[in-house]
Amino acid sequence: MSRLLLLACVALAAAPAAAQFNFNLNRLVDTVKNVGKAAGEIGEKEEIEIGRDMAARLLGAAPLAAGDPVQRYVNNVGRWLASQTERPDLPWHFGVLEAPQLNAFATPGGHIFITRGLLERMRSEAELAGVLAHEIAHVLRKHHLKAIQKTAQLELAGTAVSTLARQDRNTANREKLLAAGSELFARGLDRSDELEADRLGVVIAARGGYDAYGLPTVLQTLQAMNPEDSGLALMFKTHPTPSERLDALERMQPTLDAYAGQPQLAERFAGAARR
Amino acid sequence: MRIGLLLLLLLPALSFAEPATVIRATELRAAAATDAAVVAPLAEGAKVDALERKGGWTRVKAEGGAEGWVRMLALRHAGGGAAKPGDSGISQLLNVARSGTSGTQVTTGVRGLDAEQLANAKPNAAELQKLQGYAAGKDAAAGFAAAGRLQPQSVSYPREGG
Numbered sequence: 001m002s003r004l005l006l007l008a009c010v011a012l013a014a015a016p017a018a019a020q021f022n023f024n025l026n027r028l029v030d031t032v033k034n035v036g037k038a039a040g041e042i043g044e045k046e047e048i049e050i051g052r053d054m055a056a057r058l059l060g061a062a063p064l065a066a067g068d069p070v071q072r073y074v075n076n077v078g079r080w081l082a083s084q085t086e087r088p089d090l091p092w093h094f095g096v097l098e099a100p101q102l103n104a105f106a107t108p109g110g111h112i113f114i115t116r117g118l119l120e121r122m123r124s125e126a127e128l129a130g131v132l133a134h135e136i137a138h139v140l141r142k143h144h145l146k147a148i149q150k151t152a153q154l155e156l157a158g159t160a161v162s163t164l165a166r167q168d169r170n171t172a173n174r175e176k177l178l179a180a181g182s183e184l185f186a187r188g189l190d191r192s193d194e195l196e197a198d199r200l201g202v203v204i205a206a207r208g209g210y211d212a213y214g215l216p217t218v219l220q221t222l223q224a225m226n227p228e229d230s231g232l233a234l235m236f237k238t239h240p241t242p243s244e245r246l247d248a249l250e251r252m253q254p255t256l257d258a259y260a261g262q263p264q265l266a267e268r269f270a271g272a273a274r275r
Numbered sequence: 276m277r278i279g280l281l282l283l284l285l286l287p288a289l290s291f292a293e294p295a296t297v298i299r300a301t302e303l304r305a306a307a308a309t310d311a312a313v314v315a316p317l318a319e320g321a322k323v324d325a326l327e328r329k330g331g332w333t334r335v336k337a338e339g340g341a342e343g344w345v346r347m348l349a350l351r352h353a354g355g356g357a358a359k360p361g362d363s364g365i366s367q368l369l370n371v372a373r374s375g376t377s378g379t380q381v382t383t384g385v386r387g388l389d390a391e392q393l394a395n396a397k398p399n400a401a402e403l404q405k406l407q408g409y410a411a412g413k414d415a416a417a418g419f420a421a422a423g424r425l426q427p428q429s430v431s432y433p434r435e436g437g
Binding site (some may be wrong): 076080213220223265 | 347413419
């Protein structure tokens with residue numbers, strides 16, 4: 001209830017334009033309640049649908065990279081890792097995007113992407129596993145979903161009363177959520193979400209039986225690159241610096257060291273990822 | 276010789292010397308283990324050449340010529356353009372496209388994921404369908420893991436806030 005009131009206050013503050021209409025507080029609260037329902041209680045089914053729509057948009061920006069074997073390979077690694085988590089039965093999908101930039105993306109409900117540019121900088125399956133596990137952690141903790149909800153609620157609260165007819169609200173809600181989702185890929189998550197995904201990613205890769213140092217190794221690769229490299233621009237804009245992420249991972253040293261001796265599978269990686 | 280070179284390229288560890296800086300005072304050790312003999316102390320800010328990585332350890336050559344192992348997380352590689360002034364090639368590609376004979380921006384054909392492309396992307400249903408066709412089942416993935424001799428482990432998430 002207090003959350004609802006807070007939203008109503010935010011809506012009031014954010015909607016000066018609405019003042020020129022015959023302003024009705026009850027109707028505003030009703031709208032916010034409506035949005036709160038649409039976004040605040042997103043069930044797993046809708047989470048998956050939103051994520052699928054976001055994945056389709058990502059694929060509109062960059063299609064899948066050519067090569068069935070590499071796509072199937074990445075799905076095997078990712079699916080194995082996802083099976084070691086608390087959400088093993090989501091419809092997990094993994095894809096390599098045809099893009100020279102270095103990046104990886106997750107959408108709610110289990111669609112995960114890595115760019116060809118990043119894959120080409122990796123040297124082992126353990127490194128790939130580290131990055132996929134980081135993205136899986138975003139899905140587990142619903143980082144994107146929560147961020148999208150926040151943005152969409154604020155926007156809707158500001159505009160819904162004056163511009164939307166009641167019956168159009170659900171469609172509009174969905175559109176707003178998707179727009180917020182696309183924007184999120186360009187803006188990035190909270191720093192704390194990224195660092196949490198790093199910590200959980202290390203654990204998930206270790207659970208999968210991989211050398212736990214896969215993710216730190218990729219971060220070190222990124223850190224050693226020229227930060228002005230155009231292929232890093234979006235990733236550096238949307239993530240803490242690799243150096244900061246490596247600093248933060250020192251907390252994970254006991255886990256990292258306990259599972260440092262597990263396989264890296266460099267040869268299997270080389271065979272599958274490089275044709 | 277050619278095969279040897281190929282093998283070298285396939286090595287998972289760093290296969291080249293890369294300048295790096297020690298970010299906190301630590302020790303150079305004779306082997307990649309905390310209980311290995313100390314070869315020499317390393318001061319914060321010391322410059323080394325990173326040679327190879329094994330688990331959480333990196334083999335380095337210190338300024339005085341001493342070689343040994345140091346904690347990977349205690350190193351930051353040069354970056355900043357000092358080590359590798361190169362680019363992964365995207366900006367050059369774009370520059371070529373942009374400075375074509377007309378001088379106008381002709382960026383079509385240069386694909387990729389930057390903020391603008393993400394913002395303007397339209398859903399691609401065909402690619403989504405293709406993606407779904409690549410999905411691996413739980414059992415198939417377990418078989419794949421077994422083929423790689425990956426042993427599942429029970430590992431707890433870290434306590435948050437601690």
